[in-house]
Amino acid sequence: MLGVLAVVGLLVFGLVSKGSSGVALGEAAPDSPLPRLEGGGAGSLADYQGRWVLVNFWASWCVPCRQEAPALEEFQRGHGGPRFTVLGIDSRDLSDDGREFVRRYGLSYPQLRDGDGDAAHNFGTTGVPENFLIDPAGKVRLLLRGPVTAEYLRDSVAPMLPEEKS
């Protein structure tokens, strides 16, 4: 009897620990410190509290990530500042490959490293690239499972951002 209970307990534990992860629109974005891809130290979403943040999960070996990188950089140059930033998270990738990717595409926005994929798992990603727009309160406002395009950034992301005061 005790053995049966132990087996059932293990099964329940397995189901609970394997339980669904990820975020839905309107939910708080998961946040935990990650090492910076370049320059050492750690960073997290909390560093950008009060800003809109477009979290972009990517990897250097991912072909669609290469395709979206120029659009993200262009959007960052047009909208990045005290109210908004793109935040790249290099996931399950070799750090040297990631740094080379950043150099090749001239990415100027901050980059974190998620080598073991824990952050990607917490966001509920199913692959790369995936993009999450986080509002200043830390809630997920947009979610795109796939590469962004310049059109998507212009038509879906830009309208949600506060207008820049000139």
Add this chain to the structure above:
Amino acid sequence: MRPEAVSKDAGCVRHWLAPALLIALLALAPAAPAANDPPTLTKIESQVMCPVCGTLLQLAESPQAQREKAFIARLISEGRSEGQIKDALVAEYGNEVLALPQGSGFSLSAYVVPIVAFLVAAVALGFGVMRWRRAGGGGPPDEGRRTPCGPTGEDAERLEADLARYDL
């Protein structure tokens, strides 16, 4: 119990205990010579995971797996040891890149628990057999406490007769 019976029981137990201990020691013996072999891509691929695919690296052909294999090949060409290569992989991908549990911390239990369980089972089996022998198991009821190893009485006579028939 008389000393004579104890001695016979002990002798019987020794007959199977020695091979059992030998097998246990062989099973527990570390593969020291293999650990000193220079690392090869084939060997390491079979011991680490492709984190994206969730399979052994040797079975994976994804772009991430290709980069991981190239990374390992580069470290081998630099003369790194197997342990150093695995450490580098853990630094890049975390502990889950290892297909085998680590030999420290809680993961050590993955190695220790089966060995302890085997030893406990072997000791329990030994005691069980000794008690069974003392209780006269397997022998004629009237000679239970004196049962030597092998057949006794009529069985022994019949066996001798059979063996004599085949004696060339």
